[in-house]
Amino acid sequence: MPLSDLPRPSAPITRRTFLAASAATAAAAGTTIGTALPSSATTATPVASGPGDVVGKITVGYQGWFACIGDGAPINSWWHYSRNAGQPPSPSNTTIVSWPDVREYTATYQTAYANLGNGQPAKLFSSYDQQTVNTHFQWMQQNGCDTAALQRFNPFGGEGPTRDAMAAKVRQAAEQYGRKFYIMYDATDWTNMQSEMKTDWTNKMKAYTSSPAYAKQNGKPVVCIWGFGFNEANKAFPASACLDVINWFKGQGCYVIGGVPTHWLPGNEDSRPGYLEVYHAFNMISPWMVGRIQDVAGADHYYNNVNQQDQADCNAHGIDYQPCVIPGDLQSGHRAHGELMWRQFYNLTRVGVQGMYISMFDEFNEGNQIAKTAETQAWIPTGSGLRALDEDGTACSSDYYLRLTNDGGRMFKGQIPLTATRPTQPMPNQGSGGVIFYQHIDYGGTAGQALAKGNYTRAQLAAAGVQDNWASSVKIPAGWTVTIYAEDNFTGQTWTRTADTANFVALSPNANDQLTSCRIS
Numbered sequence: 164m165p166l167s168d169l170p171r172p173s174a175p176i177t178r179r180t181f182l183a184a185s186a187a188t189a190a191a192a193g194t195t196i197g198t199a200l201p202s203s204a205t206t207a208t209p210v211a212s213g214p215g216d217v218v219g220k221i222t223v224g225y226q227g228w229f230a231c232i233g234d235g236a237p238i239n240s241w242w243h244y245s246r247n248a249g250q251p252p253s254p255s256n257t258t259i260v261s262w263p264d265v266r267e268y269t270a271t272y273q274t275a276y277a278n279l280g281n282g283q284p285a286k287l288f289s290s291y292d293q294q295t296v297n298t299h300f301q302w303m304q305q306n307g308c309d310t311a312a313l314q315r316f317n318p319f320g321g322e323g324p325t326r327d328a329m330a331a332k333v334r335q336a337a338e339q340y341g342r343k344f345y346i347m348y349d350a351t352d353w354t355n356m357q358s359e360m361k362t363d364w365t366n367k368m369k370a371y372t373s374s375p376a377y378a379k380q381n382g383k384p385v386v387c388i389w390g391f392g393f394n395e396a397n398k399a400f401p402a403s404a405c406l407d408v409i410n411w412f413k414g415q416g417c418y419v420i421g422g423v424p425t426h427w428l429p430g431n432e433d434s435r436p437g438y439l440e441v442y443h444a445f446n447m448i449s450p451w452m453v454g455r456i457q458d459v460a461g462a463d464h465y466y467n468n469v470n471q472q473d474q475a476d477c478n479a480h481g482i483d484y485q486p487c488v489i490p491g492d493l494q495s496g497h498r499a500h501g502e503l504m505w506r507q508f509y510n511l512t513r514v515g516v517q518g519m520y521i522s523m524f525d526e527f528n529e530g531n532q533i534a535k536t537a538e539t540q541a542w543i544p545t546g547s548g549l550r551a552l553d554e555d556g557t558a559c560s561s562d563y564y565l566r567l568t569n570d571g572g573r574m575f576k577g578q579i580p581l582t583a584t585r586p587t588q589p590m591p592n593q594g595s596g597g598v599i600f601y602q603h604i605d606y607g608g609t610a611g612q613a614l615a616k617g618n619y620t621r622a623q624l625a626a627a628g629v630q631d632n633w634a635s636s637v638k639i640p641a642g643w644t645v646t647i648y649a650e651d652n653f654t655g656q657t658w659t660r661t662a663d664t665a666n667f668v669a670l671s672p673n674a675n676d677q678l679t680s681c682r683i684s
Contacts, residue, residue, distance in 0.1 A: 211446070211477070211478075211481045211482055211483045211517070212380060212446075212447075212483050212517065213381075215378075215380035215381060216309070216310050216345075216378035216380055217310060217345075217378060217380050217385055217418075217420070217447065217485065217518050218380060218447075218517045218518050219517070219518065219576065220309035220310050220518055221307060221308055221309050221310070221518075221519055221521065221571075221572040221575065222309065222310040222311070222312055222485070222519070222520045222521065223303065223308045223310070223311055223520075223523065223524040223533070223568075224312050224314060224347070224520065224521065224522050224523035224524060224526070225299070225311040225312060225313050225314065225333065225344075225524045225525060226243075226314050226523060226525050226526060227290045227296065227313060227314070227329045227525070228242060228243045228290060228314065228326075229242060229243050229244060229287070229288065229289060229290040229291075229525070229527075230242035230243070230244075230289050230290065230291050230325060231244065231251075231272035231287060231288075231289045232249075232251070232272075234270070234272065234289035234291045234292060236289065236291035236328070237324035237325050238321065238322060238324070238325040242322075242325070243258055243259075243528060244257065244258060244259060244274075244287060245257060245258060246258055250275070251272075251273065251274045251275040252274045252275065252276065252287070253274065253275035253276055254276065254544075254546065254547050254548070256275070258528050259527045259528055260492075260493070260494040260527070260528065260529065260530045260549065261493050261494060261527045261530045261532060261536055261549065261550075262527075262536065262537040262542065262543050262544065262547070262551070263287065263288060263527055263532075263534065263535065263537070264535040264536055264537055264538070264542060264561040265286060265287065265288050266603060266607065266608060267298050267535070267602070267608065268288045268292070268294065268295055268298060269292075269294045270289065270292050270295075271286035271287060271288055272287055272288075272289060273285075273286055274286060274287055274544075276544035276547055277544050277545040277546050277547070278544065278545060279541065279542055279543060279544055279545065280539070280540045280541040280542065280543055280544075280545055281541040281542065285544040290329065290332075290525070291325065291328065291329070291332075293332050293335065293336070296329075296332045296333060296335070296336045297335075297336045297339060297340070299336070299524065299534065300333075300336035300339070300342050301340050301630075302534065302535070302562070302565055303340065303342050303524075304340040304341060304342060305565070305569075305609070305628065305630070306565040306566060306568055306569040307568065307569035307572040307573065308342070308521070308524070308565075308568060308569075309342065309343060309572075310342065310343040310344065310345065310378050311337065311342060311343070311344045311345075311524065312344070312345055312346075312347040312387055312520070313329070313330060313333050313344055313345070313346055313347060314347050314349055314389075315330070315346050315348050315349065315363075315368070316349045316351065316352075316353070317352065317353040317356075317359070318363055318367075319359055327367065330346070330367075330368065330371060334371055334374050334376060334377075337374070337376035338374060338375065338376045341376075342376065343376055343377070343378040344376055345378040345384070345385040345386060345387065346364075346368045346371065346386055347386075347387035347388075347389060347420075347422070348360055348386070348387065348388050348389065349389045349390055349422075350388060350389065350390035350391060350398060350400065351398060352397045356400065356404075356408070357400070357404045357407060357408055360388075360408055361408070361411055364386070364412070364415070369384075372384040379418075380418040380446070380447075381418055383416055383418040384416070384417050385417070385418050385420065386412050386417045386418070386420070387419070387421070387422055387449070388408065388409065388412070388419065388420070388422065389421075389422030390422065391405040391421060391422075391423065391441055391442075392405065392423055392424055392427060392434050392438035392441055392442065393424050393433060393434070393435070394424070394432075394434060394435045395433075402437060402438050402440065402441050405438070405441045406440065406441055406444055409421070409441070409444045409445060410444065413444075413446075419444075419445055419446050420445060420446065420447040420448075420449055420485065421441075421442060421444075421445035421447070421448050421449065422449050422451060423442050423448055423449065423450050423451070424450065424451060425451055425452060425455050425469070426450075426469075427448065427473075428442075428469075428472060428473055428476055433451075443480050445482060446482065446483060447482065447483040447484070447485050447517070447518070448477055448482055448483070448485070449485040449486065449487065449520050450469075450473065450486055450487065451487060451522070452465075452486065452487035452522060453487070453489055453522050453523075453529060453531055454492075456489070456491075456497075456503070457491065457492070457495065457497040458499065458503060459499070459502055459503060459506045462503060462506040462510055463506070463510065465510075466510035466511075466514065470486060470510065470511060470514045470516075471514055473486070474514050474515060474516060477517075483517040483518065484516050484517050484518075485516065485517060485518035485519065485520050486511055486514075486516055486519065487519075487520050487521075487522045488504060488508060488511065488519050488520070488521050488522070489503075489504070489507070489522050489531050490503070490504045490521075490531055490532070490533055490564045490567075491503045491504065492529060492530040492531060493530040493531075493532075493536070493550055493552070493554065494530040494549065494550050495530065496550070496554060496555065498552075498554075498555070499555065500552075500555055500557035500559055500563075500589050501563065501564070501567050501585055501587060501589060502585060504564065504567055504568075504571070505567065505571065505585035506583070507571075508570075508571030508572075508575065509581070509582070511575070512574055512575045512581055513581060516575075519571075519572070519575060521533060521568055532564075533564035533565055533567075533568055534565070535561040535562050535565065535609075536551075536552055536561055536564070537549075537551045537552065537561065538551055538553060538558070538559060538561045539551045539552075539553050539558075542561075552589075558590050559589040559590065560589065560590050560591060560609070560610065561608070561609075562608075562609045563587070563589050563590075566587050567585070569587075570585075570586055591610035591611075591612075591613075597612075597613030597614045597615050597640070597683075598613065598614045598638070598639050598640070598643065598645055598683050599611060599612075599613050599614070599637065599638045600614075600624075600629045600633075600634040600636075600678065601635060601636045601637065601638075602630075602633055602634065602635060603635050603636065604635045604636050604665060604666040604667070604668065604675075605636060605665050606636050606638060606665065607636075608635075609628070610628075611624070611627050611628040611629035611634075612627040612629075614627060614629075614683055615683070616643070617682075617683060618653065618680075618681075618682045618683075619680060619681050619682075619683070620652055620653075620680050621651040621652075621679050621680055624678070624679075624680065624681070631678075631679055632676045632677060632678065632679065633676060633678065634647075634667065634676070634677075634678040635666070635667050635668070635675050635676065636664060636665050636666060636667060637660060637663065637664050637667075638663045639660060639661065639662055639663055639664070641662075643661070643683060643684070644659065644661050644683070644684050645659070645660045645661075645681060645682070645683050646658070646659050646660075646681060646682045646683075646684075647659075647674060647678050647681050648678075648679060648682075649677045649678075649679055650679050650680070651680050652680060653680050653681075653682060654680075655679070656672065656677065658670055658674045658677075
């Protein structure tokens with residue numbers, strides 16, 4: 164199926180609208196990659212806040228908005244999967260443009276798509292299942308995602324009960340996996356936003372700030388409001404109403420982030436004019452970027468013409484700056500196997516930004532997700548026309564963009580050197596450099612780091628990306644020996660392997676999900 168014929172999400176269901184055709188054109192026409200920069204551009208100093216749960220951290224936008232009929236969600240529909248949500252998604256009834264890797268979910272739901280390329284049934288996950296949310300937050304834990312911004316659209320309609328339940332599920336997962344979270348209100352299409360947002364916070368969401376996992380910055384609970392000042396009909400809020408809401412939340416003792424238009428500072432293109440006072444009222448500014456860039460040249464254009472200017476203005480007004488980083492729309496071929504995303508990490512780190520916001524964790528509707536995604540056509544419904552992560556000819560593991568986020572965050576935090584060269588390999592090293600444990604049989608799913616010869620406790624394995632009771636297969640260099648232990652500190656049941664082993668279930672006794680410590684010689 165040609166791309167022009169692919170079903171795309173309708174406007175009310177997509178996460179955001181795409182307004183920046185003119186910006187993309189300018190980027191394509193006027194950018195020189197690798198332009199020399201003044202040294203001051205790499206040494207911007209934060210003036211507003213010290214480290215907290217958003218400053219100095221990697222935050223991911225978390226939709227949590229997928230449901231399936233039969234999952235128990237109050238909305239009882241194929242929420243955000245189907246145009247006609249009463250019917251299962253199919254190529255002609257869909258709002259997703261990327262296919263998730265569902266191998267780690269315990270519950271999945273049958274769609275009306277044809278079978279996957281490997282013959283397996285085409286099933287999808289539900290965000291309403293607690294195990295789904297737990298799995299997502301475990302991925303965040305494993306890949307350096309510090310904080311999750313839970314999206315909350317108008318909860319006073321039919322979506323409200325399901326969104327309320329999702330907040331509780333996110334709290335549980337964040338507490339379990341040591342992540343932080345905060346509420347991110349989206350004002351889109353919210354007619355009575357000015358009064359109802361306050362009511363919702365007072366009566367429902369404020370209670371979540373008692374959780375040890377609720378994000379704090381400068382000692383204050385974090386709240387984000389997305390959508391003020393956008394030049395769109397469904398966000399036509401007067402500046403006075405926007406200021407009232409921001410100041411009300413600040414009066415409640417909150418640290419308030421603004422999800423603002425890309426061109427908030429000049430007040431043109433996607434921004435309404437005359438809203439600068441609104442933007443300057445926020446404690447942190449997080450301009451939107453989805454749909455604005457599609458290649459490295461576009462990222463450099465924004466670095467040279469937008470990001471540095473944004474940071475300077477934020478510094479001058481005592482505001483923290485948290486720009487977006489996008490992996491790129493997979494279905495439109497923007498990702499370039501991670502080059503687009505890495506360039507943003509590199510550029511924003513040298514700008515000296517205070518935080519980074521990944522847009523988004525689970526946005527399968529716009530194809531900008533970093534969550535595990537189908538690697539090849541073997542994991543995509545036959546005839547769907549959807550692209551897999553290897554769409555440009557480069558093989559990528561399903562967790563590649565999670566691993567890329569981890570490395571980008573490490574560079575941002577100064578844990579690895581600043582480099583324009585992407586260090587993250589699209590596929591984990593499968594050479595003879597060490598032992599590699601895999602999460603699934605047949606060397607599938609997430610791969611741990613290549614382990615050199617030595618002894619590895621539970622903690623040492625976890626630090627190398629091999630979680631406790633997690634491994635299902637292993638690749639072993641010729642001549643090496645691996646002794647697997649079921650308990651920590653080299654105790655309990657043992658298994659000894661001297662060659663690649665594709666399926667721990669087949670061992671006697673069953674070794675699947677039993678690895679806790681190991682010796683490699």
